[in-house]
Amino acid sequence: MAGLREKQxxxxxxxxxxxxxxxxxxxxxxxxxIEDLAEAAEVSVGTVYNxxxxxxxxxxxxxxxxxxxxxxxxxxxxxxxxxGAEAALMxxxxxxxxxxxxxxxxxxxxxxxxxxxxxxxxxxxRHYTDLDRRLAAQVTDLIEVLQxxxxxxxxxxxxxxxxxxxxxxxMLFIEFVKDAPMTLADLRDxxxxxxxxxxxxxxxxx
Amino acid sequence: MAGLREKQxxxxxxxxxxxxxxxxxxxxxxxxxIEDLAEAAEVSVGTVYNxxxxxxxxxxxxxxxxxxxxxxxxxxxxxxxxxGAEAALMxxxxxxxxxxxxxxxxxxxxxxxxxxxxxxxxxxxRHYTDLDRRLAAQVTDLIEVLQxxxxxxxxxxxxxxxxxxxxxxxMLFIEFVKDAPMTLADLRDxxxxxxxxxxxxxxxxx
DNA sequence: GAAAAAAGTTGAAGGCATTCATTTTTGATG
DNA sequence: CATCAAAAATGAATGCCTTCAACTTTTTTC
Numbered sequence: 001m002a003g004l005r006e007k008q009x010x011x012x013x014x015x016x017x018x019x020x021x022x023x024x025x026x027x028x029x030x031x032x033x034i035e036d037l038a039e040a041a042e043v044s045v046g047t048v049y050n051x052x053x054x055x056x057x058x059x060x061x062x063x064x065x066x067x068x069x070x071x072x073x074x075x076x077x078x079x080x081x082x083x084g085a086e087a088a089l090m091x092x093x094x095x096x097x098x099x100x101x102x103x104x105x106x107x108x109x110x111x112x113x114x115x116x117x118x119x120x121x122x123x124x125x126r127h128y129t130d131l132d133r134r135l136a137a138q139v140t141d142l143i144e145v146l147q148x149x150x151x152x153x154x155x156x157x158x159x160x161x162x163x164x165x166x167x168x169x170x171m172l173f174i175e176f177v178k179d180a181p182m183t184l185a186d187l188r189d190x191x192x193x194x195x196x197x198x199x200x201x202x203x204x205x206x
Numbered sequence: 207m208a209g210l211r212e213k214q215x216x217x218x219x220x221x222x223x224x225x226x227x228x229x230x231x232x233x234x235x236x237x238x239x240i241e242d243l244a245e246a247a248e249v250s251v252g253t254v255y256n257x258x259x260x261x262x263x264x265x266x267x268x269x270x271x272x273x274x275x276x277x278x279x280x281x282x283x284x285x286x287x288x289x290g291a292e293a294a295l296m297x298x299x300x301x302x303x304x305x306x307x308x309x310x311x312x313x314x315x316x317x318x319x320x321x322x323x324x325x326x327x328x329x330x331x332r333h334y335t336d337l338d339r340r341l342a343a344q345v346t347d348l349i350e351v352l353q354x355x356x357x358x359x360x361x362x363x364x365x366x367x368x369x370x371x372x373x374x375x376x377m378l379f380i381e382f383v384k385d386a387p388m389t390l391a392d393l394r395d396x397x398x399x400x401x402x403x404x405x406x407x408x409x410x411x412x
Numbered sequence: 413g414a415a416a417a418a419a420g421t422t423g424a425a426g427g428c429a430t431t432c433a434t435t436t437t438t439g440a441t442g
Numbered sequence: 443c444a445t446c447a448a449a450a451a452t453g454a455a456t457g458c459c460t461t462c463a464a465c466t467t468t469t470t471t472c
Contacts, residue, residue, distance in 0.1 A: 005438060005449075012451095033428060044452045046431085055429065110324050118320035120384035129384070153407070160403040164374050171373035178326040178335070197366040201359070201408035211419075211468060239458060250422045252461085261459070 013051045015041040020058045021103055029059065029111045053123060056115045060124045062103050063112045067131040070099050071138060078142045085151040085199045092142055093169055093191055096135065097176075097184060106177040113174065136166035152202065161202075168194050219257045221247040226264045227309060235265065235317050259329060262321045266330045268309050269318045273337040276305050277344060284348045291357040291405045298348055299375055299397055302341065303382075303390060312383040319380065342372035358408065367408075374400050 019040035023032045034055060038045045052058045073095050081088035100109070116128035140162025146152045152161075169191060176187045225246035229238045240261060244251045258264045279301050287294035306315070322334035346368025352358040358367075375397060382393045 008438095009450085034430085035428085045429095046452050047450080049430070050450065110326070114320035114324035117323070117380060117384065118316050120316070121386075125384075156407055157399070157403045160400050161407070163377075164370065164400055164404060167373050167377035168370050171369075171376065174323060178323065178331075180327075193363070194366050194370055197363045198370060201362055201367070214468095215420085240460085241458085251459095252422050253420080255460070256420070 009051075012041065012043055012047065016043065016048055016051055017058065017061060021062055024059070024062075024108055025103075025105050028105075029108055056111070056124050059108060059112050060115070060127050062108065063128060064131060066099065066103050067135065069102075070096050071134060073099070074135075074138045078138060078145060081142060081145060083151070085146050086196060088142060088146055088151065089139075089165065089195050089199065090188075090192060092139065093195070094188055096169070097173065097187055097191070100173070101184070106180065109173075109177040113177070132170070136162060139166045139169070152199070156202065165195070165198065168198070215257075218247065218249055218253065222249065222254055222257055223264065223267060227268055230265070230268075230314055231309075231311050234311075235314055262317070262330050265314060265318050266321070266333050268314065269334060270337060272305065272309050273341065275308075276302050277340060279305070280341075280344045284344060284351060287348060287351060289357070291352050292402055294348060294352055294357065295345075295371065295401050295405065296394075296398060298345065299401070300394055302375070303379065303393055303397070306379070307390070312386065315379075315383040319383070338376070342368060345372045345375070358405070362408065371401070371404065374404070 016037060019037050020032075023036060023040060027036075034045055034048055037058070038048050041048070048058075052061070074092055077088070077092045077095060082091055104112075112128055116125045116132075119125045120129060140159055143152060143162050143165065144158045147154045147156070147158060172187060172190050172194070175190075176182050176184075222243060225243050226238075229242060229246060233242075240251055240254055243264070244254050247254070254264075258267070280298055283294070283298045283301060288297055310318075318334055322331045322338075325331040326335060346365055349358060349368050349371065350364045353360045353362070353364060378393060378396050378400070381396075382388050382390075
């Protein structure tokens, strides 16, 4: 049950995260100092570190929120995809893309990605990598559904194909967050082009 | 003409880079301090910064050396690829992979990648991104050759396909450098599996 | 070849993430 | 409700990249 201590802990943790999302988006991840977050959340610098392992950890917590939401939305699409491999994949993918800037700026995405690559064995790195893995698994799930339904040839290695498709999406998304003027519409167009090439190429095989 | 000043400059720059390659590989990029490099190169900390913009810049200089070499080796393969799309692509790709640990450790690769993602608009970030772009272009070149030769269906969008193949390679390589126990042989096997899925799927189309 | 200018070197200082010994607050016990 | 133990908060100290004003060395000028 929630004693005073528990309530205060939850409250402080939330205040810190809230301050972080706001300040990171407004001023940029890099230029926000832990001291700024501490001030905004009305705690000390040391306390921020009692709740989050590192500055990056606060960011990963936000990314996780984002990804959990799109994974949830994706479930419905996998359960009942629109007709045609191309349309089905694009629906799932645009679901991911269109939500990506809900909580995070491009800079925040870049920082989170960089973190997971640079330090894959820290809790943060592992957490981000796991989120990626689950997104890839959902793409694979959809491909299996499409194979069963005859929209994709059943002989192909669904796992390998899922990886290829997810990697394609992921690299496009990396380009997107690296390129300031690139819009979500541009991103969707690029994805459509590559998915089209893939599904049309592959649909011919049986 | 090389006056004393020019000679000393070239000499110092080389000493710093040499010290960096050695120390980064031996002790890890992170734990090597600029002061250590300065000491090893017999210059001051400030002088290191006269020759290289940042610590990351020293790393990117090493990556560039690596990539220029594999691009050169790749030229010969594009000019005269072995028969069959699968074999040709694998030859180019394994050429890239097998040289990747010549000068760089996995940690160094991870750091360079992280840098290019996190700061795409710095000279370093741009430099790394450009190296990537040139690798992708070489893959596309090979695909075009394979199309002309009939090893791949000529109707497909070579550029999009090149992107897909390169992204696949690149993501596998990222996994490789993130995963300490993964060997070059494992990496080749994974690549073979995905390339096989792609070329067999696509070769059916015409 | 002396004086002035240009180029380069130097290391101490600044900034920020992170740690940790100390202090404060909360909860349990009698 | 006074005392003690446990948990949590605090902010000064540490470490490392990077900057920059002062100093040295090299080159040019006359």
